[in-house]
Amino acid sequence: MEDAKNNILELSHVEFSFRTYGGTVKSVRDVSFNVREGEVLGIVGESGCGKSVTAQCILRLNPEPPGFFEGGSIKYRGEEITTKKDKEMRKIRGIEIGFIFQDPMTSLNPTMKVGRQIEEVFVGRENISRKEVKQKTLEILQLVGINEPERRYNQYPHELSGGMKQRVMIAIALVGRPSIIIADEPTTSLDVTIEAQILDLLKELQQKTHTSIIMITHDLGVIAKMCDRVIVMYGGKIMEKGTAEEIFYETAHPYTAGLIKSIATLDTDKNQALVPIEGTPPDLFSPPHGCPFAARCDFAMQVCYDDLPEEYRLSDEHVTTCWLQHEYAPKVAIMMRETEEAAYE
Amino acid sequence: MSETTKTISRDQFKILGKSVEKMESIARPSLTFWKEAWRRIRLNRVAYFSLILLVAYVLLAIIAPLVSPYKFDQQDASAMREGFSAAHWLGTDNLGRDLWVRVWMGARVSLAIGFIAAIINTVIGTILGGFCGFYGGKLDMLVMRIIDVIYGIPSLIVCILVMVVLGPGIQSLIVAMVVVGWTGTCRFTRGEVYRIKEQDFVAAARVMGEPTFKIIMREIIPNIMGLLITNLTMAIPGAIFQEAFLSYIGLGIAPPNASWGVLAKEGAKMLQVAPHMLFVPAFFICTTVLALNQLGNGMRDAFDPRLRGTE
Amino acid sequence: MSKDRNQEPLFRVENLSQYFNVGRKQVLKAVDQMSFNVYKGETLGLVGESGCGKSTTGRCLVKLNQPTSGQVYYRDKDIFKQTREEEKNFRKNVQMIFQNPHSSLNPRMTVKDIVGSGMKRHGVCTEQDVDAKVEALLKRVGLNRDHISRFPHEFSGGQKQRIGIARALSVNPEFIVCDEPISALDVSIQAQVLNMLKELQDELGLTYLFIAHDLSVVKYISDRVIVMYLGTIVEYSDAEELYRNPLHPYTQVLLSSIPVADPKAVKEKQRIMVKGEIPSPINPPDCCRFAERCPYTTDICRKEIPTLREVSSCHFVACHRIS
Secondary structure: OOOHHHEEEEEEEEEEEEEEOOEEEEEEEEEEEEEEOOOEEEEEOOOOOOHHHHHHHHOOOOOOOOEEEEEEEEEEOOEEOOOOOHHHHHHHEOOOEEEEOOOHHHHOOOOOOHHHHHHHHHOOOOOOOHHHHHHHHHHHHHHOOOOOHHHHHOOOHHHOOHHHHHHHHHHHHHOOOOOEEEEEOOOOOOOHHHHHHHHHHHHHHHHHHOOEEEEEEOOHHHHHHHOOEEEEEEOOEEEEEEEHHHHHHOOOOHHHHHHHHOOOOOOOOOOOOOOOOOOOOOOOOOOOOOOOOHHHOOOOEHHHHHOOOOEEEOOOOOEEEOHHHOOOOOOOOOOOOOOOOOEEO | OOOOOOOOOHHHHOEOOEEOOHHHOOOOOOOOHHHHHHHHHHHOHHHHHHHHHHHHHHHHHHHHHHHOOOOOOOOOHHHOOOOOOOOOOOOEOOOOOEHHHHHHHHHHHHHHHHHHHHHHHHHHHHHHHHHHHHHOHHHHHHHHHHHHHHHHOOHHHHHHHHHHHHOOOHHHHHHHHHHHHOHHHHHHHHHHHHHHHOOHHHHHHHHOOOOHHHHHHHHHHHHHHHHHHHHHHHHHHHHHHHHHHHHHOOOOOOOOOOOHHHHHHHHHHOOOOOOHHHHHHHHHHHHHHHHHHHHHHHHHHHHOHHHOOOO | OOOOOOOOOOEEEEEEEEEEEEEOOEEEEEEEEEEEEEOOOOEEEEEOOOOOOHHHHHHHHOOOOOOOEEEEEEOOEEHHHOOHHHHHHHHHHEEEEOOOOOOOOOOOOOHHHHHHHHHHHOOOOOOOOHHHHHHHHHHHOOOOHHHOOOOHHHOOHHHHHHHHHHHHHOOOOOEEEEEOOOOOOOHHHHHHHHHHHHHHHHHHOOEEEEEEOOHHHHHHHOOEEEEEEOOEEEEEEEHHHHHHOOOOHHHHHHHHHOOOOOHHHHHHOOOOOOOOOOOOOEOOOOOOOOOOOOOOOOOHHHOOOOOOEEEEOOEEEOOOOOO
């Protein structure tokens, strides 16, 4: 069972939706997971699966209205987050839980010097002098691998390259020494050599400071490199969760299997067709009744279209939400590449 | 975590596979550009109310003088400078003329001049701005310098000069207003055309061999329609106000013809004795300008694709 | 898929350069003296990171940019000196798929207009047949019939990209420049689009210039690969050979930086470290562009520009170390 003592963040049956002109969009539908001290938890999924909204829920960064919690609870060190006012959330943002945004180009204020943006984390906090704040800022700039911190401190974002800007974002997230950092696709917009540098940096910092990281990405390669445990999301729900090894080597959910099979790696043979997942993610404006993945699943059964599947526990960490685990279901090899295409119209 | 009360039968577990029709479905209803914009304006209460108000004003301007028992230049020595009453809803002026009728006759002139000047400004500004944004180069530089010069001279002085040269009257008034008024739209349109031109779908049209003329007509113009209409709506209040001002200082419409500016001028003289004579036209000028601005704002938001789906 | 190298190339690019003046005495050399050939039926991959000039090169090949110097020959004719007739033919036969699905479709046109207008212009079919042909194309790219009268904003990124592909195919072209066609898409959709591009190539005998920054994808789909850095070619060869035996230090760095979707392999992998950031293409130095970041830099690297030399059969490298 999950060690409850080590959990610093607990999400339980969280439901978050947005009111729009056409109706309510259910972006997060019954999501539950925990984050432990010192671990790197990956949340992987494609656009529209709800991973970013979930992450932003933790720090209440989603605009409310039109967003609102339809149900569930988020507890940070035992304190309930969903009911906190904005003033109370400010005590948590930056200091207890940090956030690295996806696009450094647009996440940094172009009219403010870099040093000042990092120091903003400390605005409104007592017990800390200006001198100490600047000291911490210079330290953190050095820590994230920015040479000549004094010079960079006084520069504006446009004077920095993409990789440097992202390092500044990491500095902003880390300077308050938070217990958890949420990294929302931190390397998606970076070139591959810079991405490798940034991921190495994050890994190094994580090991040094023992911070927990929630790494949100759509790139399985990043997951393999960085994460201890992984959550796979689709259509606003969790499809599978487990350790990284279990997810990659003992894949239990057809969606995860589909993701892994559809990636071209350096070892993929040219004559071997990639196995894509046909179709498009569901519009959460009117989510399907049963399993959200059924319409695109090679192994979908009638029950999958009719009802939401239950959770099945396969090991201490490994849980999958799929009807294939039911005793009535046939045994199938979901990772096989030559699958029969049964198209149901 | 599950509805354990529901029984599940074995035959629900036969493998069916994916559903071709469900996997690409689009759930939301399809709306064209105009329907979407209209829907958004209706949601914006201030803009919607402004629209209704303006429509009411236009209808009154057309109908009120026709159904009123009084003529706009009908003087009545016995009922001079009267306040609001059942006989004269908005009172009378210093020659006994019914203000209600005069306001709506004045509305015809003010609104018409406002619309016409704004339309001419928008057309000139859009065409010039479009060329500048699309072709750039020397034409662009020339037009921008001209605009800089025009901005440098106080527009009032230009208006006065034009009126002096051309003499009084509605035509000269419109010419005077147009000479300086096209610059704003020109700049807006130039920027927007330039932005659209750089988008990939225009590049795709070029790669497909679409001639320049077709590109302008099919790719660029439909995408600036929203902006165009917003510009037009925002140009009208300026024109109305400018006409009112020019008439107020005696350069515009001459009595006994009425425009709101003329009425305001007459009212100003009588401020001590019959304040309603000033306040009535002033009220209409202000509410019209305000309503047009609010409607223009609402339209700008309604046509902005980035705001789609956020309400 | 053997490509007869002795045949005349479909496209011949000679010393292509694209420079931009960005200020007083500041010249941005986006593309600098590039030469390469594209043969009929092959997929030529063009790979590199941001600022390397790959997109600019692609746009030159479809006549969207006028190069500062150099020539581009399509079937032996200079494309920048075409007659009206030749240009019309060029436009029908050379098409492009764009990177950003959200800006490559006219928001005010329906799918039918977007896909059908090219057909009408080039006389691929008659007015009456347009509907039927558009529907057939949409079906081919995996969309439904009822999508034909919808507007771009109603579709997801992957669907929009497929509409873009349908548009490129609508005029039965011979050559398609694919400018990062899958970068903006989700992983599972990338696979769909890649498969589709491959199938279409086999079915219709298409030739592709496939521009991307993702090496795994480029390796999967390409026959030959060109690696670019700051506007120049640093290495090119057959795809298999390049990945089996990368010679240029930059190619080696690129290959080792790719995040691998396999936790065990990640632990075993040796990464080749590279210092610093990608330098700006403005006023580049007159020596090897990669010298400041290369782990193996020597004196000569900082003095002379290396020339592209054939090191083994069809494997070219521009590096002083490899002679």
